[in-house]
Amino acid sequence: MEVTFKVYRKDPEKDGKPGRSNYTVEVAESATVLDALLKIRDEVDSTLAFRASCAKGYCGECMVRVNGSARLCCTAKVPDYTKKGPEISLDPLRNIPVIKDLVFDFDAFLWNKIKAVKPWLESDGSSVNGENLLPDSQMQDMRKVMSCFNCGMCDEGCTVLPVDFNFLGPAALTKAYRLAFDPRNKNSREQVKIVEKPKGIWDCVHCYEADEHCPRGIEPTKRIVALRDKAYHAGITHETVARHHKSFAASVKESGWVDEGRLAVESEGLTNVKGLMKLLPTAAKALAKGKAPIPYMHAKRPDADRIKKIFEKAEQEEK
Amino acid sequence: MQEFDVLVVGGGAAGLRAAIAAKHAGATVALISKVHPLRTNSAIAQGGLNAPLGKNDSPESFAQDTFVAGDDLCDRDVVRIFTQKASQDIIWLERMGVPFNRDTEGRLDRRPFGSNRQSRTCYTDDRTGHMVLQVLHEQFQREQIPSFEEWYVTSLAVDGAACLGAIALGLRAGKLDAFPARSVVLATGGFTRLYLPSTASLGTTGDGQCLAYGAGARLMDMEMIQFHPTVLAKKDGLLITEAVLGEGGVIVDQKGGSAADLKGVPRHRICLSIHRMQNGDGSVSLDLRPIGKDKLARFPQTQETVKAVGGLDILKEPVPIRPAAHRPMGGIETNATGETSIAGLFAVGECACNGLNGAGRLAGNTLTEAVVFGSRIGEAAAKQARAATQRSFPTAKTTDEEQRLAKITSEQSSNDSLRKIHGELGRLMNEKVGVIRSGTGLKEALDEIQSLKERYSKIRVKNPSRIYNYELTSYLELGSMLTLAEIVASAAQNRTESRGAHHRADFPERDDTNWKSHTVATLAGGSVQLQKKPMASS
Numbered sequence: 001m002e003v004t005f006k007v008y009r010k011d012p013e014k015d016g017k018p019g020r021s022n023y024t025v026e027v028a029e030s031a032t033v034l035d036a037l038l039k040i041r042d043e044v045d046s047t048l049a050f051r052a053s054c055a056k057g058y059c060g061e062c063m064v065r066v067n068g069s070a071r072l073c074c075t076a077k078v079p080d081y082t083k084k085g086p087e088i089s090l091d092p093l094r095n096i097p098v099i100k101d102l103v104f105d106f107d108a109f110l111w112n113k114i115k116a117v118k119p120w121l122e123s124d125g126s127s128v129n130g131e132n133l134l135p136d137s138q139m140q141d142m143r144k145v146m147s148c149f150n151c152g153m154c155d156e157g158c159t160v161l162p163v164d165f166n167f168l169g170p171a172a173l174t175k176a177y178r179l180a181f182d183p184r185n186k187n188s189r190e191q192v193k194i195v196e197k198p199k200g201i202w203d204c205v206h207c208y209e210a211d212e213h214c215p216r217g218i219e220p221t222k223r224i225v226a227l228r229d230k231a232y233h234a235g236i237t238h239e240t241v242a243r244h245h246k247s248f249a250a251s252v253k254e255s256g257w258v259d260e261g262r263l264a265v266e267s268e269g270l271t272n273v274k275g276l277m278k279l280l281p282t283a284a285k286a287l288a289k290g291k292a293p294i295p296y297m298h299a300k301r302p303d304a305d306r307i308k309k310i311f312e313k314a315e316q317e318e319k
Numbered sequence: 320m321q322e323f324d325v326l327v328v329g330g331g332a333a334g335l336r337a338a339i340a341a342k343h344a345g346a347t348v349a350l351i352s353k354v355h356p357l358r359t360n361s362a363i364a365q366g367g368l369n370a371p372l373g374k375n376d377s378p379e380s381f382a383q384d385t386f387v388a389g390d391d392l393c394d395r396d397v398v399r400i401f402t403q404k405a406s407q408d409i410i411w412l413e414r415m416g417v418p419f420n421r422d423t424e425g426r427l428d429r430r431p432f433g434s435n436r437q438s439r440t441c442y443t444d445d446r447t448g449h450m451v452l453q454v455l456h457e458q459f460q461r462e463q464i465p466s467f468e469e470w471y472v473t474s475l476a477v478d479g480a481a482c483l484g485a486i487a488l489g490l491r492a493g494k495l496d497a498f499p500a501r502s503v504v505l506a507t508g509g510f511t512r513l514y515l516p517s518t519a520s521l522g523t524t525g526d527g528q529c530l531a532y533g534a535g536a537r538l539m540d541m542e543m544i545q546f547h548p549t550v551l552a553k554k555d556g557l558l559i560t561e562a563v564l565g566e567g568g569v570i571v572d573q574k575g576g577s578a579a580d581l582k583g584v585p586r587h588r589i590c591l592s593i594h595r596m597q598n599g600d601g602s603v604s605l606d607l608r609p610i611g612k613d614k615l616a617r618f619p620q621t622q623e624t625v626k627a628v629g630g631l632d633i634l635k636e637p638v639p640i641r642p643a644a645h646r647p648m649g650g651i652e653t654n655a656t657g658e659t660s661i662a663g664l665f666a667v668g669e670c671a672c673n674g675l676n677g678a679g680r681l682a683g684n685t686l687t688e689a690v691v692f693g694s695r696i697g698e699a700a701a702k703q704a705r706a707a708t709q710r711s712f713p714t715a716k717t718t719d720e721e722q723r724l725a726k727i728t729s730e731q732s733s734n735d736s737l738r739k740i741h742g743e744l745g746r747l748m749n750e751k752v753g754v755i756r757s758g759t760g761l762k763e764a765l766d767e768i769q770s771l772k773e774r775y776s777k778i779r780v781k782n783p784s785r786i787y788n789y790e791l792t793s794y795l796e797l798g799s800m801l802t803l804a805e806i807v808a809s810a811a812q813n814r815t816e817s818r819g820a821h822h823r824a825d826f827p828e829r830d831d832t833n834w835k836s837h838t839v840a841t842l843a844g845g846s847v848q849l850q851k852k853p854m855a856s857s
Contacts, residue, residue: 042738049787053358054520056557057624061358075627100787120461121416127407133425142418143443
């Protein structure tokens with residue numbers, strides 16, 4: 001079958017502006033997108049740059065966008081993408097600096113972020129006492145998380161990264177989970193402390209796109225939530241956003257709904273003079289526009305007692 | 320141009336383990352890899368790694384199984400060093416975080432695998448290579464070792480008979496650079512990409528073997544190529560771990576008749592059986608349904624990739640299979656501490672041949688080999704670096720390399736191409752230097768390799784850029800493959816017996832009187848010289 005591949009191009013040695021090349025090639029019905037790219041580079045345009053390694057769906061190296069969706073070139077079959085016509089567009093993953101053509105900056109995208117969570121177990125390798133005795137259920141969870149092959153699809157789907165590229169992102173946070181929850185790690189608080197800082201777990205907006213995108217069903221959002229719980233219960237809660245969660249829950253528990261004024265003040269922290277000062281302009285504006293009652297009073301909502309009971313039941317269950 | 324004590328080339332399991340060990344031994348270390356370490360061929364190993372941890376197991380019993388798989392061409396001392404050290408090195412991996420499957424007592428579970436007579440293969444579902452590589456990379460990062468990723472080594476700096484470092488092309492910056500080092504450890508992996516189909520990653524092209532050979536090092540047992548029996552027939556080389564046979568999977572012919580019991584048999588025998596079954600009317604399949612749903616849960620990756628690549632559901636239907644080239648037993652000749660015939664140059668893992676694997680790898684030994692000898696050779700390289708006399712790096716080498724790369728670049732057009740030559744080479748090797756070989760076929764193969772080499776010599780790299788120029792790296796890789804293909808075919812022609820993975824239709828018997836010896840290949844006067852090397856006595 002004859003297919004035209006419309007491929008994103010960028011040449012750092014020329015003007016560096018993005019463009020597109022169209023390549024029409026004959027490929028077999030069974031061909032993958034990677035087969036086609038290799039053929040194009042060999043027969044049509046040897047300057048075309050793209051990455052590939054295992055070519056069988058194991059390694060995650062050849063991730064690009066095929067007709068707009070992130071896919072591994074080596075398992076994406078050409079006929080699956082030509083149903084609307086014999087044209088396929090190929091682009092690098094979104095929101096990532098491109099070096100050349102389909103080769104994007106994997107260091108900035110993923111590897112450096114993973115490095116930032118100190119991605120290793122603190123352990124000694126002595127074999128004197130044999131292996132750690134551990135139930136398989138614990139290892140099963142680790143195997144699931146570690147089946148991540150760094151394809152980057154979760155980060156590609158993330159809705160925070162397009163707004164803030166410095167967010168650690170679901171892939172690196174999932175790596176942090178692996179270390180924070182491995183019972184063999186002697187210093188698992190370390191990873192929790194790292195990801196609890198700004199650009200970490202509290203910046204996730206739990207849109208669940210990462211879970212939708214992960215081809216291995218690792219559920220990165222679930223891992224991020226687990227890290228939040230761990231940070232909270234381990235008392236690593238000095239960040240504004242953790243106080244925010246605490247205050248939010250406390251106010252709903254007590255009054256049945258959120259006390260905005262209390263939430264703002266408690267989120268900044270009662271002793272945080274600088275933070276509280278920051279709130280003043282907002283408070284003044286709200287007052288000026290009649291958005292805050294004077295004197296400031298927060299009333300219970302009807303049936304608040306029933307909401308309180310829900311909280312108490314949940315707290316009991318958690319114990 | 321920073322000098323390192325130890326320069327490791329190759330970011331797979333053996334390279335990472337060697338780098339970590341060299342750093343622990345007090346050396347300054349750097350690692351160069353042409354792909355990111357997590358994208359190396361180690362990531363696709365599946366079934367597991369052997370360690371004699373069972374109550375009824377022992378290093379000696381493990382050694383005996385290794386000898387049998389190697390069809391008595393293993394160096395026994397090397398094997399015993401290996402089987403003695405295996406358990407502690409696997410426990411090291413566990414303590415560093417490999418999420419091994421556990422038995423009911425919480426100990427490392429061990430599965431029956433290949434021709435191991437004991438259940439001694441530790442595993443993490445069917446992703447053992449992926450997990451081991453990941454944990455090694457974690458510990459590698461813990462050691463803060465400088466890592467030059469996507470750097471392609473184009474040349475070794477060998478002066479006299481000593482290796483003083485390497486010259487590499489940074490794909491991202493598009494620049495050649497010198498890497499002076501007191502010890503260089505080659506851990507560049509195998510070369511079975513010169514076969515098509517092949518289970519190996521695209522970069523498994525024998526660069527390290529070819530660099531060492533070109534610099535004067537000796538290659539050993541290059542005719543010994545292991546074919547993997549259970550490879551998806553539909554597409555280029557998707558491997559299904561042989562562990563499925565140990566767990567109850569069966570090989571069936573077209574009429575649904577199952578093959579004579581192939582459980583616990585060395586890989587080369589299973590390949591021969593499948594080959595014979597194919598001679599009837601073709602297709603041979605692997606039926607995984609007898610394993611049962613519960614145990615099949617240990618093969619999540621197999622389910623995923625067979626579906627993604629072959630469009631087949633292993634829970635519902637048998638999967639057509641054929642043998643495909645997997646891993647070489649041969650490589651750069653080393654002793655048990657990884658030393659090659661060039662001072663300061665070490666080799667480890669699949670690119671090396673220390674006599675461990677003889678004429679056939681025991682299933683589950685490859686990853687164990689990478690970690691056991693990785694740590695051993697890392698330490699040895701650090702030790703050698705301390706003892707080495709200070710010598711200055713031959714800077715003219717870098718200019719020479721610049722000129723060589725410039726010479727192979729030209730805009731001239733031709734009808735020939737790298738991929739055409741590689742395709743023809745792969746099919747030729749599979750057909751004539753494959754599971755079954757013959758004198759006539761090997762002669763034809765050698766003639767055809769010569770003509771492919773001539774065609775290759777006329778090809779030029781058209782892309783003048785150095786930044787992510789994969790045409791250039793493919794060109795260099797094909798050069799390595801052609802060089803090694805000739806050595807493999809010559810050594811196979813030379814060995815007039817059948818042993819392990821080397822099966823000659825015209826010499827079907829093993830001949831201990833004449834052939835209980837290794838084959839050593841060296842480059843002399845521009846061509847391959849072969850000689851027999853007697854086996855170490857013990």
